[in-house]
Amino acid sequence: MYDSGKIIAGLIVFVLLVTFPFISNMGKASAKPKPSIDTPVINEMAVKKCVEPKEFMRAEHMQLLNNWRDSVVRNGDRIYVNTAGQSYNMSLQNTCMNCHSNKKKFCDECHNYMAVNPYCWSCHIQPKEQPNEQPKENML
Amino acid sequence: MRVLFPFFTVIVLVLLAFAGVKMANLHFLFGVIIPYAAITVFIAGFIYRVVGWGRSPVPFRIPTTCGQMESFPWIKQNKLENPSTTLGVIGRMLLEVLFFRSLFRNIKTEFREGPKFSYGSDKWLWMAGLAFHWSFLIILIRHLRFFFLKVPYLIHVTESLDSFLQIGAPLFYITDALILGAVTFLVLRRFLIPQVKYISLAADYFPLFLILTIAATGVLMRYFSKVHIVGVKELAMGLVSFSPAVPEGIGVLFYIHLFLVCVLFAYFPFSKLMHMGGVFLSPTRNLANNNRAVRHINPWNYPVHVHTYEEYEDDFREKMKKAGLPVEKE
Numbered sequence: 001m002y003d004s005g006k007i008i009a010g011l012i013v014f015v016l017l018v019t020f021p022f023i024s025n026m027g028k029a030s031a032k033p034k035p036s037i038d039t040p041v042i043n044e045m046a047v048k049k050c051v052e053p054k055e056f057m058r059a060e061h062m063q064l065l066n067n068w069r070d071s072v073v074r075n076g077d078r079i080y081v082n083t084a085g086q087s088y089n090m091s092l093q094n095t096c097m098n099c100h101s102n103k104k105k106f107c108d109e110c111h112n113y114m115a116v117n118p119y120c121w122s123c124h125i126q127p128k129e130q131p132n133e134q135p136k137e138n139m140l
Numbered sequence: 141m142r143v144l145f146p147f148f149t150v151i152v153l154v155l156l157a158f159a160g161v162k163m164a165n166l167h168f169l170f171g172v173i174i175p176y177a178a179i180t181v182f183i184a185g186f187i188y189r190v191v192g193w194g195r196s197p198v199p200f201r202i203p204t205t206c207g208q209m210e211s212f213p214w215i216k217q218n219k220l221e222n223p224s225t226t227l228g229v230i231g232r233m234l235l236e237v238l239f240f241r242s243l244f245r246n247i248k249t250e251f252r253e254g255p256k257f258s259y260g261s262d263k264w265l266w267m268a269g270l271a272f273h274w275s276f277l278i279i280l281i282r283h284l285r286f287f288f289l290k291v292p293y294l295i296h297v298t299e300s301l302d303s304f305l306q307i308g309a310p311l312f313y314i315t316d317a318l319i320l321g322a323v324t325f326l327v328l329r330r331f332l333i334p335q336v337k338y339i340s341l342a343a344d345y346f347p348l349f350l351i352l353t354i355a356a357t358g359v360l361m362r363y364f365s366k367v368h369i370v371g372v373k374e375l376a377m378g379l380v381s382f383s384p385a386v387p388e389g390i391g392v393l394f395y396i397h398l399f400l401v402c403v404l405f406a407y408f409p410f411s412k413l414m415h416m417g418g419v420f421l422s423p424t425r426n427l428a429n430n431n432r433a434v435r436h437i438n439p440w441n442y443p444v445h446v447h448t449y450e451e452y453e454d455d456f457r458e459k460m461k462k463a464g465l466p467v468e469k470e
Contacts, residue, residue, distance in 0.1 A: 003194065011187055018179070024288065063309055113289075114369060
């Protein structure tokens with residue numbers, strides 16, 4: 001091979017780049033996120049139900065919250081009627097976080113795992129939990 | 141045929157993944173075995189191709205030059221377009237790899253007003269090419285968040301810059317629109333420009349259709365028909381830590397996306413996509429133009445036995461003296 005020094009160096013860089021995810025995860029066990037619904041309000045509920053079915057909420061909660069924000073902030077409409085016909089007050093802090101008062105164990109569990117930084121808390125006030133343990137990373 | 145064959149190939153690939161996951165329940169095959177096989181083929185094939193190029197001798201410097209070469213000190217050299225040093229070559233290669241310098245020179249030729257031949261600037265291909273390649277790179281970097289438990293800072297920065305318009309939720313990525321637009325342009329260009337259509341082969345259309353479908357399924361998954369994203373990361377983390385496990389209920393759209401990406405990776409070393417490695421090994425770009433300043437010896441020159449005059453004289457000195465011929469050594 002001609003110019004083998006340069007070519008082999010380039011190939012080593014290529015292989016390291018491609019296998020970088022494998023190398024950096026070598027021998028690490030991956031912990032799966034387990035969002036918790038163990039909060040006082042949820043535990044008191046007879047039927048543990050969110051405003052929409054669990055599968056819908058898991059996939060579409062960001063879209064739902066975005067629509068709620070648009071509805072409240074831009075149209076002043078605070079009433080959400082879900083697919084079952086029940087009405088809810090559109091409010092992140094008073095409706096969502098009333099039940100899911102455990103932001104760290106519920107929201108952050110998956111958000112941190114997926115490396116998403118929703119910008120909810122740049123306007124809303126974060127729920128106070130375990131005041132001695134402040135979140136280390138500042139949410140975007 | 142040159143369009144339809146790759147078009148239907150992509151459709152068959154999509155249906156294959158759909159049927160395999162939805163009907164035959166081959167989650168492990170499509171989620172674990174095929175990705176591992178594809179990445180293996182990609183790395184091995186890539187090295188094989190590059191080594192193959194490396195074995196081809198380059199007996200002479202053949203850079204295509206587009207500027208004044210190194211000459212007298214009072215003639216200004218164009219150091220990037222006609223480099224004579226390694227540093228100049230590195231600069232030239234950076235311009236080429238990062239900004240497609242040679243494509244920037246692209247011109248169009250047209251007949252105007254009868255038999256008048258005219259040349260004009262044509263930057264659209266350069267712009268679409270740049271938009272496509274950079275979007276693809278950024279999308280690739282963004283996807284790395286699925287492969288790290290603690291996502292590196294660089295990936296966070298890339299992602300927040302890409303989504304900084306803060307449109308909708310999940311946030312809209314600028315590169316998603318860019319790549320779809322750019323690939324569409326690159327396909328339409330092959331359809332609509334007669335000269336380009338004439339030279340386009342199935343091997344040109346197939347990667348375009350494949351990448352367009354990959355981007356489309358990705359956009360569908362993110363904005364429209366969402367999959368179980370935490371499950372996707374669990375699968376990805378299982379793959380990179382060599383403890384593969386297939387979580388339940390990810391959604392068939394993800395498997396189609398993944399399968400097409402695997403096809404792209406496995407197809408890569410055997411196709412024109414190898415220009416990714418090839419651009420670094422182009423002798424018309426990566427050589428300094430120093431043909432006259434440095435002696436380059438043809439690598440396949442075999443040793444030629446030469447009989448010098450000194451040796452000739454040694455052989456015949458006595459006879460030459462007798463014949464009265466002058467000799468250099470007594």
